[in-house]
Amino acid sequence: MESGRGTEYRKRPGESIQHRRRPSEGGERRRRPSEGTEYRRRQPEGTEYRRRQPEGTEYRRRQPEGTEHRRRQPDGTEHRRRQPDGTEYRRRPSEDTGYRRETSENRKPRRRAPEDVLYTQRSEKSTEHRSGSGGYKPRYRGNIRRVRQRNLRVGIFLLVLLVGIAGAVNAIKAKQQEAAAQAYAEQQAKKEIQEAEEKEEDNGLKLADESEKDQWYLKLVNAKNPMTQEDVPEVATETIDANGYQVDARIMGDLEDMFADAQAAGRNPVICSAFRSWDTQEYLYQNKIQRVMAEEGLSQEEAAVEAGTVVAVPGTSEHQIGLAVDIVSSEYMNLDEKQMETEDQQWLMENSWKYGFILRYPLNKSDITGIIFEPWHYRYVGKEAAKEIYEQDITLEEYLGAEPVGSSQAIESDSEEETLE
Ligand SMILES: [Zn+2]
Incomplete structure (x- = not known):
């Protein structure tokens, strides 16, 4: 402008x-x-x-369009691919040689390299499928199926394997648990046994040793452990007092000591029965039967049963082995429960164990001894056993672990009635 x-x-x-x-x-x-x-x-x-x-x-x-090409060349291999068309083949040679052989036929399967391995293997197996299908597509589909089937098989195999492993692991675990449970149960059982033993010890139940049971002074004689006439041990007896009562010579010392100490304590107990021979016991028993028959009008069989509840049947009395002594107070000589109230009896009940004697048929123990309460019948068992039995307040049957006789046939007395009148 x-x-x-x-x-x-x-x-x-x-x-x-x-x-x-x-x-x-x-x-x-x-x-x-x-x-x-x-x-x-x-x-x-x-x-x-x-x-x-x-x-x-x-x-x-x-103008220098080639420059662009040059710039792209260094950037990517794409440029190289475009210049030499065959270069594509050069890139893939890195893969299997088996794959190369197939590339001459089809390129597509090459591109899906991972599946090719399977493909080549199966194609070699079945050529019919190739020709029958006509092209590589159906073949390829078939291969996919096969691959899937194989994968499925592999998957199933792995699954089965896993299940098997899991089962094995579970089985091992179960076994371990079972073993642990068994070990625990055994441990518990041991504990219970230990506790039971400790409890027994706590209760102070110290019983006779097996070897001790065979000792002569612990010989058990009762209705459940009767002796035949042949079984009765031959006892060397010795006369204990002026009345002529005899006992096993081996208990003489202790018996004399007990009487001496009782008298020293101002007591005056007296013996009313001691050792009885088989004949003596038999005589007492038969005499009782006769008296029952006469007094109650029973038959001999009935009278024998009746007599058995009062006088010990021969073979079942401790008096027959020379270890039993019936002792009463000189102030009260009746054989009944009042006997225990006498001072003489009180002293004996408290001190007899020190000399190896026990009150053999105590109160409320008839179900074990089979004999009614006899606060006069003393039995020699030795000082050690006498101490344990006295302190534990048990019977000879219990101390020896013997079977209880039971109270159904408990007899009233095994004493010599005739001598107590
Ligand atoms: Zn007696």
């Missing part, structure tokens, strides 16, 4: 000086001296064209 105005001034030549007087606007002057400036100005318009050329850097970029 400005150049257009300038052109108008130049068309008026006379006024051109006026134009020079306006030097301040000099930018335009220089362009005026040469009228062709317009042309030149147009040339510079071409400059625009030149300027466009530099702007055409795009154009330069377009």
Whole structure:
């Protein structure tokens, strides 16, 4: 537009000086001296064209299009793939040689390399399937099936394997648990036995040793352990007092000591029965039968049963082995429960164990001894056993671990009635 105005001034030549007087606007002057400036100005318009050329850097970029290719070359292998078409084959040679052989036929299966291994194996097996299917697609589908089937088989196999392993592990665990439970049960059983033993010890139940049971002074004689006439041990007896009562000679010392100490304590107990021979016991028993028959009008068999409840049947009395002594108070000589109330009996019951004697048929023990309470019948068992039996408040049967006789046939007395009148 400005150049257009300038052109108008130049068309008026006379006024051109006026134009020079306006030097301040000099930018335009220089362009005026040469009228062709317009042309030149147009040339510079071409400059625009030149300027466009530099702007055409795009154009330069377009010229070396190969440059782009070069830039891409270093970036990626893609460029190499495009230049030599066969290069693709070169890349894949890294895979199996078996795979190469097949590539000559089909490329697609190559691209799915992981499955190919299976594919090649199966294709070698069945050529019929290839020809029958006609193309590689159906073959491929068949292969997929086979692969899936194989995978399925492998999967099932692995599953079965896992189940088997899990089963084995469980079985082992179960066995371990069973073993642990068994060990625990055994431990518990041992504990219970130990506790039971400790309890027994705590109760103070110290019983006779097996070897001790064979000792003569612990010989058990009762209704459940009767003797035949032949079984009765031959006892060397010795007369204990002026009445002529005899005992086993081996207990004489202890018996004498007991009586001496009782008398020293102001007591005066007396013996009313001691050793009885088989004949004596038999006589007592038969005599009792006769008396029952006469007094109660019973038959001999009935009378024998009745007599057996009062007088010990021969073979079942401790008096027959010389270890039993019936002792009563000189102040009260009746054989009944009041006997225990006498001072003489009180002293004997408290002290007899020190000399090896026990009160053999104590109160409330009839179910074990088979004999009613007899606070006069003393039995020698030796000092050790006597102490244990006395302190533990048990019977000879209990001390020996023998079977209780039972109270059903408990006899009233094994004493010699006749001597107590
Ligand atoms: Zn007696």
